[in-house]
Amino acid sequence: MVTVRRFGKARITILTGDHLPPHFHVDTPEGELCVDLTSGEVKGDKxxxxSGKVALEWAAENRDSLFTIWQELNP
Incomplete structure (x- = not known):
């Protein structure tokens, strides 16, 4: 697991050797979100x-970079 960026107590992570579709995780004290890099769909509770709002906003602006990192970690 690679931490891409931290936002207070939230962090964006990408797992190595992970399954399709390309996605990343937002880990917060309240739970985990899974975000599909292709569709932008967010799975997780409200x-x-x-608590992951700032991380999700940053990720939306940096989606291409996150997809590149996912590809490097999951050839």
Whole structure:
């Protein structure tokens, strides 16, 4: 697991050797979110979404970079 960026108590991670579709995780004290890099779909509960809001906003602006990192870690 690689931590791509931290936002207070939330962090964006990408797992090595992970399954398709390309995605990343937002880990928060309230839970984990899984975000599909292709569709942008966010899976996880509303509490985790609220606490991961800043991370999700940053990820939306940096989606291409996250996809490149996912490809490097999951050839």
């Amino acid at each position: 509490t985790a979404r609220r």
